[in-house]
Amino acid sequence: MVADLEAYDSGDAEIIGDEETRLYYERAARQRETELAEYDRLTAGLITRISGEGPNSLGAVITKARIARGMTLADLGDDLQMSLQQVQRYESEGWLRASLWRLQRVADVLGLRVAVEAVLQLPAQPPPTQQPPAQPPAKRSGRGTVDE
Numbered sequence: 001m002v003a004d005l006e007a008y009d010s011g012d013a014e015i016i017g018d019e020e021t022r023l024y025y026e027r028a029a030r031q032r033e034t035e036l037a038e039y040d041r042l043t044a045g046l047i048t049r050i051s052g053e054g055p056n057s058l059g060a061v062i063t064k065a066r067i068a069r070g071m072t073l074a075d076l077g078d079d080l081q082m083s084l085q086q087v088q089r090y091e092s093e094g095w096l097r098a099s100l101w102r103l104q105r106v107a108d109v110l111g112l113r114v115a116v117e118a119v120l121q122l123p124a125q126p127p128p129t130q131q132p133p134a135q136p137p138a139k140r141s142g143r144g145t146v147d148e
Contacts (some may be wrong), residue, residue, distance in 0.1 A: 057092025
């Protein structure tokens, strides 16, 4: 895909088969530009607050903090007294398998002040019950039975 994006970026129209494919490559190119711009801001020290939503964003937050600190994976591994391969594994898995103790060490090494915010969601309201349409009152005959 990288070769395709490079060909697209260079203006080689041969790789564009249809409108959907063209839009796909344009979105991918914009995403790459956004990521590169963020990388540049991180390495220039212009980003000081990194946030995410939910536990799956933790890995991206740690990776961005590492980049902002100018650290390679090997540097982080050395500071954590871990092998490069283990740090690579943690980062590739988004640090989701790391213990809380390990994550605290990573935060310490990267100089992160971690803030936790928990938002209680209101319980879902049950949908209003559908009442059957009102029935007209039953007519009574003089003998105490109901006529239908």
